[in-house]
Amino acid sequence: VELNVLAPLRFKSAPYNQTTVYVGDQVMLECVAIGNPVPGPIRWLRNNTNISTNGNGTLTLPNIQPDDTAIYQCVTEINEYPFTSIAAYTYLLVQFIEDAVVSPETQLVNPFVPTFIIITCTVPSHPLVEITWVDGISGNTIDVNQLAVGFRG
Numbered sequence: 001v002e003l004n005v006l007a008p009l010r011f012k013s014a015p016y017n018q019t020t021v022y023v024g025d026q027v028m029l030e031c032v033a034i035g036n037p038v039p040g041p042i043r044w045l046r047n048n049t050n051i052s053t054n055g056n057g058t059l060t061l062p063n064i065q066p067d068d069t070a071i072y073q074c075v076t077e078i079n080e081y082p083f084t085s086i087a088a089y090t091y092l093l094v095q096f097i098e099d100a101v102v103s104p105e106t107q108l109v110n111p112f113v114p115t116f117i118i119i120t121c122t123v124p125s126h127p128l129v130e131i132t133w134v135d136g137i138s139g140n141t142i143d144v145n146q147l148a149v150g151f152r153g
Helices: none
Strands: 007-013 018-022 027-030 032-036 043-046 049-051 058-061 070-077 085-097 101-103 120-122
Touching: 007 070, 007 085, 018 027, 027 085
Parallel strands: 018 085
Antiparallel strands: 007 032, 027 058, 043 049, 043 070, 070 085, 101 120
């Protein structure tokens, strides 16, 4: 007589709901499923699209870049009675900061002619950074909400 005890399909290990990493990191996400009947191979999805893996439950992402930010999901199933599947996911959040871009780089202004100029500064980053303008001569912080430069001749 053989006794076959069914055990519910579950993850023995799975990634946290959110994983924060930095540009250039290598990330290894792991899912290990157990149950009886034995679960099938682990499949990985990125934003609900299958990505190729070797089925062993480990997803390796080398040299992380900002566009690797996504929801990664591991899925496994039992293809015989009691026909079940489970999934676990993590939101992979890539933190980064790029060089500031100031536009225009230079702007010549005649001090005797009223001139309106717009200078912008963008810093691609996640999380977003706070931009502070500093007077290049005095080193004082400039309150852009109070900024008005005028000349009367």
